Amino acid sequence: MSVVRSDFAANNARMGENSFLSEVAEFMALSFASIGRISSQFPSVGLCFLCLFFSACSPPQPGADDPALESETSESSSASDESSTEEVEVEESTQSTASDERESVIEEVAITEDNYHNPLTPQQQAESWISLFDGVSLFGWESTNPETNWSVSEGSITASEGPVGFLMTTVPYADYELICEYRTQTGTNSGLFLRTEFPPGSIKTECYEVNIADEHPNGFLTGSLVNREKTSGDIPTNNEWNTFRINVDGDQIDIQHNDQQVLSYNANGTVAPLGRIALQKNFGKIEFRKLIVRPLNLTSLFNGTDLTSWREVPESKSKFTVEDGTIHVQDGAGFLETEQEYQDFVFQADAKTHAAELNSGFFFRAEAGTAEAPSNGYEFQIHNGFNESRGTPNNSGTGAIFRRVDARYVVANDNEWFTSTLITYGPRVCCWVNGYQVVDWVDTRKPDPNPRRGLRLEGGHISLQGHDPTTDLSFRNLKILELPNHPDSDE
Numbered sequence: 001m002s003v004v005r006s007d008f009a010a011n012n013a014r015m016g017e018n019s020f021l022s023e024v025a026e027f028m029a030l031s032f033a034s035i036g037r038i039s040s041q042f043p044s045v046g047l048c049f050l051c052l053f054f055s056a057c058s059p060p061q062p063g064a065d066d067p068a069l070e071s072e073t074s075e076s077s078s079a080s081d082e083s084s085t086e087e088v089e090v091e092e093s094t095q096s097t098a099s100d101e102r103e104s105v106i107e108e109v110a111i112t113e114d115n116y117h118n119p120l121t122p123q124q125q126a127e128s129w130i131s132l133f134d135g136v137s138l139f140g141w142e143s144t145n146p147e148t149n150w151s152v153s154e155g156s157i158t159a160s161e162g163p164v165g166f167l168m169t170t171v172p173y174a175d176y177e178l179i180c181e182y183r184t185q186t187g188t189n190s191g192l193f194l195r196t197e198f199p200p201g202s203i204k205t206e207c208y209e210v211n212i213a214d215e216h217p218n219g220f221l222t223g224s225l226v227n228r229e230k231t232s233g234d235i236p237t238n239n240e241w242n243t244f245r246i247n248v249d250g251d252q253i254d255i256q257h258n259d260q261q262v263l264s265y266n267a268n269g270t271v272a273p274l275g276r277i278a279l280q281k282n283f284g285k286i287e288f289r290k291l292i293v294r295p296l297n298l299t300s301l302f303n304g305t306d307l308t309s310w311r312e313v314p315e316s317k318s319k320f321t322v323e324d325g326t327i328h329v330q331d332g333a334g335f336l337e338t339e340q341e342y343q344d345f346v347f348q349a350d351a352k353t354h355a356a357e358l359n360s361g362f363f364f365r366a367e368a369g370t371a372e373a374p375s376n377g378y379e380f381q382i383h384n385g386f387n388e389s390r391g392t393p394n395n396s397g398t399g400a401i402f403r404r405v406d407a408r409y410v411v412a413n414d415n416e417w418f419t420s421t422l423i424t425y426g427p428r429v430c431c432w433v434n435g436y437q438v439v440d441w442v443d444t445r446k447p448d449p450n451p452r453r454g455l456r457l458e459g460g461h462i463s464l465q466g467h468d469p470t471t472d473l474s475f476r477n478l479k480i481l482e483l484p485n486h487p488d489s490d491e
Helices: 007-041 043-057 122-126
Strands: 141-143 151-153 156-159 165-169 176-184 189-196 208-213 242-249 252-257 260-266 276-283 286-295 310-312 319-323 326-330 334-338 345-353 360-366 378-382 418-425 428-433 436-442 461-466 472-482
Touching (some): 176 189, 319 461, 326 334, 334 360
Antiparallel strands (some): 176 242, 319 326, 326 472
8 A cells, every 4th residue: 555644643743742741831720720610610511621621632642644653764565646536538438436545455476486477488578578467466556446356367367346447557658569468258348548647537638548349339349449549340259368469659559459450540649658558347357368568769878889878986896898789797896877867767678697696786866976975876686596486585686676675586597688677657666577577666765865765756877786896797788768757756
């Protein structure tokens, strides 16, 4: 659940016992005298006054909203923006019944060697695809309504009962290619919402709805963009698994269904450039399984020949060299940081450790490094060691945000190339290793320019780490897509 800070409760807590005494001591004697006179004539009334007096004057007790009781290094992995009570337009007359809660509780599932499955092929991993569904849990998703029975069954996300509801990714996406496999029954109404807010806004003016329905009063059947564009052909419901391949790039969206092009549409500025991906349950049973995304239009941060646009942090002991199109990092400690700062973004990079259980990482939203403070930033950890199983990482595990939240599973192997994906949007940070999501975390700490001490929403540098004298690893294919700033971020 999101952490709610109450200014009212915080102010009460700060008043404290000393403030209480200073404010009431002056009139206590007069008050007792007045109550005494009343009690002599009307005992029961006097007793009531005494009860009211002590109740009103008692100092507040620390409670759940007392900031003093909250950890400064809270590692909560689910917090979000303020609730929205705006109704959602869905296919003209059907509206979402989104809960007043910002997000429903998603039950966590421990990942082990027995239930770990990466749906991406080795080629897709190398092409920087990421998976939105791990096959066993709803990790990385949040529901608009806990009364809609979203669950995982036999390797698929399913819903069949309850009111209209949405299951939404916790971070937004800009330009991407999406592959989605779904199965439905005759008479079911569902859909995929793209570039949407939480909860979804108007499908006419704010987001896309790719419909999944064999009936619709205005003819927007499966594959259509509801209230925008109809498919070029009929797509019958067959109670079998079907595949959407959807390309969202700027204002253009192209949809294939079972390898057949069914729609091409340009929104001409009527869709936001950024938004979440959402699964809709309207009525009937719907199932989704493979849900994978390849972010598009990232810009390279490394030209493959030299360290243009990078700089070494003063007094670094690491060696940063360019070898065969890679950045090779040896020895340490030391840091190589971007000259430019980045705030909200999608960042992807390949890395390879050249020995067992080496320790490295890359920092982000980091302050400019100095000899005294070389690495004040958030750290995406690189460490492929684990304890009794890959579900119990050693030293937080690759993909962890070091000192904040551990990786839920150690995906990568030493001496092999692996792909890291990092998405930061406001206080939320999500991490993937070889396309498998290992972190979904929200920084609920108080704001601070130094991410080691608190929440930093401002932009910062990306910095490659040489951890110690044993460091020996390489980076390649470093690329980034800057996102429109989160509403809570400082411009």
